[in-house]
Amino acid sequence: MSRLESPLRIGDVRVPNRLYRSPLLECAGNGPEAVDRLVAELEPAAASGAGLVCQGATIVRGEGGCAAPGMTRVHDPDFVSRLSRLTDAIHRHGGRIAVQLEHGGLRSMETWHAGYREDHPDLRQLAVSEPPRLLRAMAATGFLDYDAHVLSTEEVYELAADFGRSAKWCADAGYDVIHLAGANMGLVHQFLSPFYNRRDDEFRDGVRFLEVVHDEIRSRAGDVPVMTKVPAEMAAPPVVRRRLSADDVAGICARLADYGYDALVPVNGSVFWDASIVKGNYPDRAWRDDRFEAGYAEAFGGRLRARLVALGNWLESKAYDFEPAWNADLCRRVRRTVDVPVLCEGGIRGRAEMDRLLGDACDAVGLGRPFYAEPRLPARLLDGDPKTRVVCRNCNNCAVPQATGADGVCRTPDVLRRAGELRRAGAYDREDAEADGS
Structure with a gap:
């Protein structure tokens, strides 16, 4: 048995192998078909052998906090209980499932989505501190709008309790792992980041917020494993002097592991929501697609502004070109300092690459x-062939339309053509694993 196929323990949960589907935006929302959409989106990964399937960022409150259209909320126990159909579907294939809990804070749609702001004029962002001056200056362009409510100490504790309540309901619905969205400029990231966090209470130390969230989850959901992303801000431009370094991340991870976190996902990024999150090519096809033109105009405040955002995306793509396994060095550094599993994602595209990373930079890919x-x-990556690589070309045509509420799907013809050839050749056929219930 190779290392990729060997089991892994995250807390008390046995994951059957070390390949996982990392969190993506499923665009399922909370409507009558939300659970069906989540099952359709996530079950194929488990059916084809993924040991762990991570449901993308879900919001712990019923109002505000969504970083993109179509995010699912887990603030309502009646809705969350219906998600047991999803967890049962994953478990039938022998897989395990994590739910990623999130609040967008200053990155929420009430900041950047013009149409959403117009429809919700009284909705304010939650903020760790007053928005940094650099962001307030950027807001003068009209692309962003800040009317932030800075959380009091008492309100921070209540927000942590919301994470705990959502975690309990998810655990009751059969989720195996609670995964905190600690990066990509969400509110947890904002607590950790010296760029955002200028508080003068106990939460000036942003790790303290993750400690309180951990305690809330433990008190409400018991021993369900808890893991989190931890962000380095290495991609931030030089003008941003207050940022999280790799040394900072290693120290934060060591503290979290000592405090009781069961796994960690170190990632590189910026202090801005920019192309450093995804890297890769400029998604020219997505920006030119007439089907999304009206949606882009609604999101960014008009067709001219949408074209300017596209231009900015093009410039960012030059700065943040695709890098294979771009988080590997950071993960390796963290893995040397902690005794809990370190998970690595970001730019991993082939079986041979996975085999090199496992046991060195990380414990799961x-x-x-x-x-x-x-x-x-x-099914293809677990067949043992070291030459196996994904068909994805990192063109990002899948991601940009999600700003309009469109589904995350591949839209690049030659990539889809190759995937179709593989499907017809039986490359994705696989006999399901037996669910062992452990």
């Missing part, structure tokens, strides 16, 4: 965007 083109991708 995850992929995200390649699943948009190959929902049953694990």
